Amino acid sequence: MRNLRIDRARNRLLDLRKGRGVWGYRARTTEAVEPSTLASLALLATDPDSKGESLAVARATATWLASAAIRNSDGSLGVTPALLKPGWTTPYGLLLWASVGGFAAERSAADRWLLGLKGKTLVKAADDPMGHDSTIVGWPWVADTHSWVEPTALVLLGLAMDGQSAHPRVREGVRLLVDRAIPGGGWNLGNPVVFKTPLRPLPGPTGLALLALARLDGPNEVVRPAIGYLRTSLAETLAPISLSWGLLGLRAWGSEPSESATWLDSAFEQIESVEQPSPVDLALLLLASSGDRALGLLGLRTPRKEADHG
Amino acid sequence: MVDPLVSGTPEPARPSRRDFLMGATTLAVGATSALVYKKVAESGWSADVVVAKAANYDLDLTRIVRDGLTELNFGPAQVKGKSVLLKPNLVEPSKSAPQINTNPVLVRSVAEVFRSWGAREVFVAEGQGHCRDTGFVLEQSGLGPILGREKLEFVDLNHDDIVSKPNRLGFTNLSWLHLPASLVRADLVVSLPKMKTHHWAGVTLAMKNLFGVMPGVAYGWPKNVLHHAGIPGSILDINAAVQPDLAIVDGIIGMEGDGPIMGTSRNSGVLVMGTNLTAVDATASRLMEIDPYRVQYLALASGRLGPIAEPHIRQRGEPIAELAQRFALLDHPSLHYLRE
Numbered sequence: 001m002r003n004l005r006i007d008r009a010r011n012r013l014l015d016l017r018k019g020r021g022v023w024g025y026r027a028r029t030t031e032a033v034e035p036s037t038l039a040s041l042a043l044l045a046t047d048p049d050s051k052g053e054s055l056a057v058a059r060a061t062a063t064w065l066a067s068a069a070i071r072n073s074d075g076s077l078g079v080t081p082a083l084l085k086p087g088w089t090t091p092y093g094l095l096l097w098a099s100v101g102g103f104a105a106e107r108s109a110a111d112r113w114l115l116g117l118k119g120k121t122l123v124k125a126a127d128d129p130m131g132h133d134s135t136i137v138g139w140p141w142v143a144d145t146h147s148w149v150e151p152t153a154l155v156l157l158g159l160a161m162d163g164q165s166a167h168p169r170v171r172e173g174v175r176l177l178v179d180r181a182i183p184g185g186g187w188n189l190g191n192p193v194v195f196k197t198p199l200r201p202l203p204g205p206t207g208l209a210l211l212a213l214a215r216l217d218g219p220n221e222v223v224r225p226a227i228g229y230l231r232t233s234l235a236e237t238l239a240p241i242s243l244s245w246g247l248l249g250l251r252a253w254g255s256e257p258s259e260s261a262t263w264l265d266s267a268f269e270q271i272e273s274v275e276q277p278s279p280v281d282l283a284l285l286l287l288a289s290s291g292d293r294a295l296g297l298l299g300l301r302t303p304r305k306e307a308d309h310g
Numbered sequence: 311m312v313d314p315l316v317s318g319t320p321e322p323a324r325p326s327r328r329d330f331l332m333g334a335t336t337l338a339v340g341a342t343s344a345l346v347y348k349k350v351a352e353s354g355w356s357a358d359v360v361v362a363k364a365a366n367y368d369l370d371l372t373r374i375v376r377d378g379l380t381e382l383n384f385g386p387a388q389v390k391g392k393s394v395l396l397k398p399n400l401v402e403p404s405k406s407a408p409q410i411n412t413n414p415v416l417v418r419s420v421a422e423v424f425r426s427w428g429a430r431e432v433f434v435a436e437g438q439g440h441c442r443d444t445g446f447v448l449e450q451s452g453l454g455p456i457l458g459r460e461k462l463e464f465v466d467l468n469h470d471d472i473v474s475k476p477n478r479l480g481f482t483n484l485s486w487l488h489l490p491a492s493l494v495r496a497d498l499v500v501s502l503p504k505m506k507t508h509h510w511a512g513v514t515l516a517m518k519n520l521f522g523v524m525p526g527v528a529y530g531w532p533k534n535v536l537h538h539a540g541i542p543g544s545i546l547d548i549n550a551a552v553q554p555d556l557a558i559v560d561g562i563i564g565m566e567g568d569g570p571i572m573g574t575s576r577n578s579g580v581l582v583m584g585t586n587l588t589a590v591d592a593t594a595s596r597l598m599e600i601d602p603y604r605v606q607y608l609a610l611a612s613g614r615l616g617p618i619a620e621p622h623i624r625q626r627g628e629p630i631a632e633l634a635q636r637f638a639l640l641d642h643p644s645l646h647y648l649r650e
Binding site: 025026029030032079080082083086088120127129140141142144145146148150151188189191194195197199200202203204236237238239240241242278281 | 402403404405440441442443445446448449450466469470471472488509526527528529530531532534535537538568571572640642643644
């Protein structure tokens with residue numbers, strides 16, 4: 001039953017491609033890097049024939065990412081051909097190019113651009129309401145703004161794929177994720193405490209941060225409470241993006257709950273009733289359903305063991 | 311050239327939102343930049359604002375909204391055949407804190423009114439500032455199931471196609487504003503905010519709610535570009551660009567203290583409605599017992615985008631004095647200016 005659902009989701013995903021063979025955020029919107037990359041990775045992760053149609057589709061997407069339609073001369077990627085900055089989508093290129101092989105020049109240029117992009121730091125006044133260390137440099141969504149959790153985690157995954165795990169900027173990015181963890185467990189967009197009040201975590205950023213920390217040997221001190229948060233919160237959502245990033249984060253630490261297959265099945269069932277599903281939703285559900293293959297595409301060959309770092 | 315928005319003369323016939331966003335209108339970009347922080351006379355401005363009692367969400371909110379809008383002379387003539395975009399405030403999902411987001415029952419009621427007045431289409435749109443996952447926001451806020459039952463389309467403005475336009479008002483140094491293409495689709499934009507205190511802006515109401523039209527793919531999560539550009543100026547620039555047509559503030563249950571997400575609920579039992587968002591926000595601010603002249607974005611908007619002085623706002627419905635409640639503010643030096 002599960003495989004049938006996956007086959008149907010794969011077929012729907014393929015049907016949602018735009019004219020150029022890549023995907024938009026919605027059926028009616030223009031082609032975009034994020035949905036195209038996630039869809040390609042999802043097809044690769046769920047294709048039993050690793051040299052089949054999925055690889056051809058992924059290679060076509062990778063080629064599009066390398067084209068002047070979406071890639072800037074500085075090596076960064078746009079969001080869509082009509083929105084060529086900001087370049088927060090660039091790490092998606094690194095993930096897909098590494099998965100299909102080749103594209104060495106593009107990967108190298110993207111690495112350089114990302115390593116040169118720094119979130120803005122702030123020196124806080126004594127009564128500043130922000131609870132985090134605003135001097136740690138990570139990655140912003142948009143140049144000349146502060147660093148945030150999701151872009152930092154994505155960049156860490158992308159750079160680690162290119163052998164940059166020991167780079168000082170990568171290590172500082174890991175430090176940023178640790179600093180931005182919410183005291184009770186998990187991450188939100190990157191504001192753990194404001195006006196001395198801990199804010200609420202969110203499953204999506206928590207899953208992404210756990211993936212990045214698993215990939216880069218992050219310390220365990222923030223992992224255990226985050227796992228606890230996800231195991232509780234994921235039981236109460238069928239939202240594909242949150243559920244999927246959350247489950248991938250748990251799997252990266254060998255902590256996926258036994259109910260996860262049921263949760264994913266329910267999420268697939270729900271999305272099957274949607275007339276025009278979001279390609280990102282479908283792609284992430286497929287990635288989360290692919291066992292360890294998705295982790296492999298994100299550079300994690302085997303799940304980390306939380307206990308190994310306790 | 312004298313800009314009528316800053317000269318105190320009545321607002322001229324403005325280009326339609328669609329004309330503006332499609333670039334069919336010549337704009338004096340940056341012409342007002344030098345006037346930032348100058349106080350502007352309100353003498354040419356007047357606006358009607360309705361304050362309606364609504365003790366809870368179990369009441370017939372459709373009737374209350376319909377009556378309020380009718381009081382504003384806003385009805386089928388303005389709505390028939392139009393595409394209507396409803397913009398609730400869904401800043402962050404939390405089942406345990408329903409005071410964060412516009413109540414889904416109110417969204418449904420407003421949609422019902424517009425449909426009954428012959429709108430060609432009504433759709434709900436948001437580009438929430440904290441959580442990228444729209445599905446999670448809709449699910450946890452309770453709005454998703456209602457949209458499904460009512461067959462109301464939802465548009466994720468964070469991931470929409472983009473229309474880039476010159477910054478018309480120029481209160482920030484942002485030369486261009488990147489706006490979601492779905493604004494072009496809408497003939498009428500309705501801001502449906504929650505009545506809340508805000509630990510950076512003082513209050514968050516109809517005008518600040520339009521931060522949520524700015525697409526995250528261009529501005530990030532949160533919309534940090536706008537924070538760096540300055541929150542009050544960004545509020546003005548966005549409102550001047552979007553040109554919202556109407557606001558209905560959900561003050562049935564509002565939020566006080568550490569808003570916009572960590573504050574506590576406050577039963578205020580009001581809806582505030584009007585076609586000039588500056589006047590609506592000034593009235594809602596008074597209902598929270600916060601002087602609108604102390605709220606920086608409202609002081610800047612005064613005379614530029616609308617009136618905030620009581621003599622320039624024709625108050626309809628319930629008197630403010632009878633329904634005003636002193637919303638608690640966070641006790642922090644950065645917010646003491648609001649009441650001292």
